[in-house]
Every structure is written in C-alpha cells, then in structure tokens.
Amino acid sequence: AVENYRARNPRSAALLAEAEQSLPGGNTRSVLFHGPFPLSMARGEGCRVWDADGHAYIDALGEFTAGLYGHSHPVILAAIQEALAGGINLSSHTAREARLAQEIRRRFPSMELLRFANSGTEANLLALAAAKAHTGRSKVIVFDGAYHGGVLTFAGGGSPMNVPHAFVLARYNDVDSVRTLVAEHGPDIAAILVEPMLGAGGCIPGEPGFLQALRTLADECGAMLVFDEVMTSRLSFGGRQALLSIRPDLTTAGKYLGGGMSFGVFGGRRDVMERFDPRRPDALAHAGTFNNNVLSMAAGHAGLSQVLTAEVVQALNARGEQLRERFNAVFAQHGVDMGFTGIGSLMTLHATAGPVRSPADLQGTDGRAKDLLFFGLLEEGVFMARRGLIALSLPVGDAECDALVAALDAVVARHRAVLP
Ligand code: PMP
Numbered sequence: 522a523v524e525n526y527r528a529r530n531p532r533s534a535a536l537l538a539e540a541e542q543s544l545p546g547g548n549t550r551s552v553l554f555h556g557p558f559p560l561s562m563a564r565g566e567g568c569r570v571w572d573a574d575g576h577a578y579i580d581a582l583g584e585f586t587a588g589l590y591g592h593s594h595p596v597i598l599a600a601i602q603e604a605l606a607g608g609i610n611l612s613s614h615t616a617r618e619a620r621l622a623q624e625i626r627r628r629f630p631s632m633e634l635l636r637f638a639n640s641g642t643e644a645n646l647l648a649l650a651a652a653k654a655h656t657g658r659s660k661v662i663v664f665d666g667a668y669h670g671g672v673l674t675f676a677g678g679g680s681p682m683n684v685p686h687a688f689v690l691a692r693y694n695d696v697d698s699v700r701t702l703v704a705e706h707g708p709d710i711a712a713i714l715v716e717p718m719l720g721a722g723g724c725i726p727g728e729p730g731f732l733q734a735l736r737t738l739a740d741e742c743g744a745m746l747v748f749d750e751v752m753t754s755r756l757s758f759g760g761r762q763a764l765l766s767i768r769p770d771l772t773t774a775g776k777y778l779g780g781g782m783s784f785g786v787f788g789g790r791r792d793v794m795e796r797f798d799p800r801r802p803d804a805l806a807h808a809g810t811f812n813n814n815v816l817s818m819a820a821g822h823a824g825l826s827q828v829l830t831a832e833v834v835q836a837l838n839a840r841g842e843q844l845r846e847r848f849n850a851v852f853a854q855h856g857v858d859m860g861f862t863g864i865g866s867l868m869t870l871h872a873t874a875g876p877v878r879s880p881a882d883l884q885g886t887d888g889r890a891k892d893l894l895f896f897g898l899l900e901e902g903v904f905m906a907r908r909g910l911i912a913l914s915l916p917v918g919d920a921e922c923d924a925l926v927a928a929l930d931a932v933v934a935r936h937r938a939v940l941p
Pocket of ligand 1 (some may be wrong): 585638639641642643645668669670671717720721734749750751775776784785
C-alpha cells in the first residue's frame with residue numbers, strides 16, 4: 522500500500538523535499554505529518570479536495586472539524602469578501618465582534634461573558650488563567666490522552682512542550698481516579714479541564730455519569746469545571762453540554778465557530794469572566810492583535826446566523842451517526858475486529874471493535890491495520906486523518922456517504938486476510 526502511495530504521489534513528495542529546506546521535516550503543523558510523506562493538497566471545493574498530483578478525494582476530514590461549512594460555502598465566501606472590501610486591519614473595535622459574541626452566547630448560555638482568541642490552544646490557556654485568577658489556586662486536573670492544544674497535550678502522560686502548569690493527571694471515564702486527586706489536592710485545585718469527548722485521543726465519548734461526577738467534584742472542592750468543546754461544540758446547537766444538561770463554569774471552543782478562519786473563544790460565569798473588564802483595577806489583561814480580526818468575526822457570524830440553524834446541526838449529526846453505524850456494519854459483515862467510535866458527525870477508526878472507554882483500551886491494538894485502511898481509502902478517493910479521524914462537513918450528502926461506505930467495504934474486502 523505504501524509503495525502504491527509513493528508511486529501515485531511524486532508531486533507531494535517533491536513538495537515536501539522543497540519545504541524541508543526551510544521547515545523542520547517540511548512541516549509547520551505536526552499533526553499533518555505521516556510516513557512516507559503527507560499529501561499536499563492543491564485545492565478544495567464543496568466536500569472535495571484535489572492533491573498536488575491531481576487525484577480527487579471526498580474530504581471526510583473537514584480540517585479536523587474547523588471545515589464544517591465545506592470549502593466554498595457561498596455565505597462564508599460572501600462574508601469574507603464583504604469584510605475584505607472594508608479593510609481588514611482597522612486597529613480598533615468594530616461592530617462585528619459583539620455580533621459574533623451574541624450569536625455564540627445564544628447557543629452556549631453557560632458562556633455568560635466570553636472573549637475571543639486566535640486558536641483553541643489559546644482559548645484553553647486563557648481559560649486556565651481565568652480559573653487560577655478566580656480561585657487563587659494553582660493545580661489543574663487533566664486527563665491522560667487529552668488534547669487541549671500543542672502546549673497542553675496529555676497523550677502518554679504529557680509533553681515536554683507543555684506549559685508549566687501544576688497539572689495532575691486523572692484517567693478518562695474513571696470517576697474514582699478524579700475523586701482520589703480531589704481528596705489529595707482539593708484546596709489547591711483551580712480547575713478540572715476536560716473534553717466532553719476525547720477528540721484527538723480517539724473520539725472516545727465521556728460517559729454522562731463521569732462528566733456529571735466532574736461537575737459535583739468540582740463543586741465539592743471549589744474548582745472551576747472547564748469544558749473544552751473545541752471539537753464537541755458541533756455535536757448539538759449548544760454543544761455536548763446541552764446534550765448532557767451540564768453547566769460548566771468555563772467553556773472553550775474554536776474551529777468552525779470562526780467560519781473556517783483562525784479562531785478561539787473562551788467564556789463562562791459572569792463573575793469569573795468579569796475579571797477581563799479593562800476598567801477593573803485588578804483586571805486581567807488579555808491582549809492579541811488578531812483577537813477580533815474582521816475576517817474571523819465576519820465568517821463566524823455569517824455561518825452561525827445564516828447557515829447553522831438547530832435543524833442543520835441536528836441533520837449533520839444524524840448523518841454522522843448513521844454513517845458510523847454503516848461503517849461498523851461493514852466491519853461486522855467481514856468479521857473484522859475494527860470499528861469507529863464517536864458521536865454524531867465526529868468519529869475515529871480503531872483497530873478494535875471495542876468497547877473503548879479510555880486510551881488505555883487502545884494500547885496494543887494494531888496500528889498497521891489502521892494504516893492499511895488509511896492508504897487503501899486514499900486509493901479509493903477518501904481523504905481522512907492518518908490517525909483515523911473523520912469530521913463530516915455540511916456538503917457531504919447521501920451520495921458521498923454511500924461512496925464512503927462502498928470504499929470502506931472494498932478496502933476491507935481487499936485486505937481481509939491481514940486485518941484483525
Ligand atoms: N482542544 C481540542 C479538544 C482540540 O481538538 C484542539 C485542536 N484539535 C484544540 C484544543 C486546539 O485548537 P487549535 O488547533 O485551534 O489551537
């Protein structure tokens with residue numbers, strides 16, 4: 522499969538070699554790298570992308586959830602063009618940021634006040650800063666396998682690049698592991714930071730009882746419960762918190778909420794967020810040249826106000842739910858012990874049919890089987906993440922879903938003998 526890939530993609534290989542002269546590994550976004558070399562995409566339209574060697578794909582990755590609107594949504598394009606025409610660097614507030622803020626608040630009522638940033642990573646860093654300032658405490662409970670940004674990575678326990686917060690690590694979907702940490706560190710804990718579904722960790726849903734217990738434990742020890750909804754905010758009109766009726770103290774999000782432009786947002790309880798009011802003597806100064814950049818503000822507002830109604834959100838996730846069931850039926854039909862986990866429009870392929878409750882359940886599963894399907898699906902014209910993530914975008918319709926299922930069926934049939 523890898524030899525076919527090399528042969529099919531000489532231009533992508535050459536572009537990587539060229540990039541290597543200036544960028545380490547030819548890369549400026551580590552998640553995109555994989556052996557023998559990642560594809561270089563030339564353009565996208567609707568839910569399709571074309572690589573540098575001219576192959577067409579159904580884009581099943583949707584820019585890791587930021588590309589929810591697809592590549593050429595007329596409403597997004599018009600909003601960006603209109604904003605561009607009015608000047609993009611105005612050195613001041615504009616009417617746009619309050620409009621987008623209101624639209625986000627309408628969807629996520631727990632965000633009584635909010636602020637913008639340039640990425641989900643930044644949003645999480647700022648939410649933690651707010652939690653620490655509000656509580657006067659220093660420790661943060663996080664979960665093994667969680668991803669909150671390039672400097673907040675907890676796969677395999679952590680990363681040497683992580684910001685030097687006083688993190689204490691619990692196990693996902695394991696209430697007792699959190700209870701133990703709360704008993705030990707309770708009066709020092711500023712925040713419990715959690716993804717309501719582990720995203721990069723493999724689309725592993727947080728169990729409702731687990732997430733509800735975090736709410737209770739945070740209240741018991743006086744810590745802020747921070748939901749990182751950077752990936753999960755799309756799972757309903759009001760994110761996973763609305764689905765579960767859990768009100769976090771702080772929420773972080775980003776991705777598609779900026780209409781596909783650089784974006785992050787953090788917000789929550791009024792009494793916590795009011796510390797960012799610059800008129801206060803004890804104000805937390807949160808600066809950032811591009812926090813209110815007009816392109817993100819315009820694209821984000823247009824998408825939310827004109828495209829992403831509650832009905833559209835629901836339909837997208839229902840489509841994803843159905844697709845995941847069909848994918849898993851393919852594995853079952855072929856007697857293959859693999860499967861997709863996830864919720865709604867987000868899913869990740871694993872080399873086990875499950876159950877998968879935490880990253881520990883994935884240890885020892887066959888990574889090569891996933892690779893084989895990844896390269897096989899590329900040959901069938903399906904573009905997904907090497908690690909197995911699929912994030913549906915709005916232009917993915919019935920015909921594309923049928924094509925995705927047929928592609929998986931063909932690849933699994935072809936490689937049946939070597940799959941688990
Ligand atoms: N949190 C989660 C749950 C994410 O999935 C991501 C990005 N994949 C981030 C934070 C970081 O967002 P960004 O890439 O915009 O910095």
